[in-house]
Amino acid sequence: MNSKVINEIKIKDGRVLTLVEGDITERNVDVIVNPANSYLQHGGGVASTIVRKEGNIIQEESDKIGFVQVGSSTITSSGILPCKSIIHTVGPRMGEGNENEKLSKAINSCLGLCLRKGFESISIPAISSGIFGFPNDKCAKILVNETISFLKNLEDSSAGIKLVEFCILGKDTLQAFQYEFEKSKPEF
Incomplete structure (x- = not known):
């Protein structure tokens, strides 16, 4: 599947937030994020796609890590995928309580x-x-x-994260992200 840039927000100091429609396993970035469960068992959703395309090394490394708290992140290699590493971020399941706070912690942990x-x-x-x-x-x-808040608060303009992209599949999810991009464009 070919990826397509849908929208972009320029933050500051040359940092950019991009919305992309496509397959995250094909993205040519330093690191991709796997939305993982706490036990790092990559059996469904994006996680299963990553492991299926990569092979067994990611699951083997994840098994050695074991458990990750909701709202936290860990890292493994990327096997044969084009990125350098994979960050496994554990977000909340709907209905477990404090979901908004836990999702905020998860994205900040990941970044x-x-x-x-x-x-x-x-x-x-x-x-x-x-x-x-x-x-x-x-x-x-x-x-x-x-x-946006994380990128705006970075101190050193010469180092660190230059590009954050949200790589989205699915029409409804893409529309929700497009809406937020349009509404969140900062004035600089």
């Missing part, structure tokens, strides 16, 4: 790990939507707004 590892580009799916049941509109609002 923080990306920054600490020195990656300049990251591709993120709609964490917690899909099989975790988080509503698309709430998901898009939290992920887009938290990412």
Whole structure:
């Protein structure tokens, strides 16, 4: 599947937030995000696509890590995928309580790990939507707004994350993200 850029927000210091329609496993960025479950068993949704296309190394490394709290992130290699690494971020399942706060923690954990590892580009799916049941509109609002805030608050303009993209599949999810991009364009 060919990826298509849908929208873009220029943040500051040359940092860009992009909305892409496509397959995250094909993105040529430093790191992609896997919306994982706490046990890092990659059997459904985006996680199963990543493992199926990559092979067994990601699941083997995940098994060694074991458990990750909701709202937290960890990292593995990427096997044969075009990215350098995979950040596994555990978002909330709808109905478990404090979902908005947990999703905010998850995206900030993911972006923080990306920054600490020195990656300049990251591709993120709609964490917690899909099989975790988080509503698309709430998901898009939290992920887009938290990412803009994170990028605006970075101190050093010469280092760190330059590109954050949301790589989305599915018409309804894409529409929710497009709405948030349009509404969130900052004035600089």
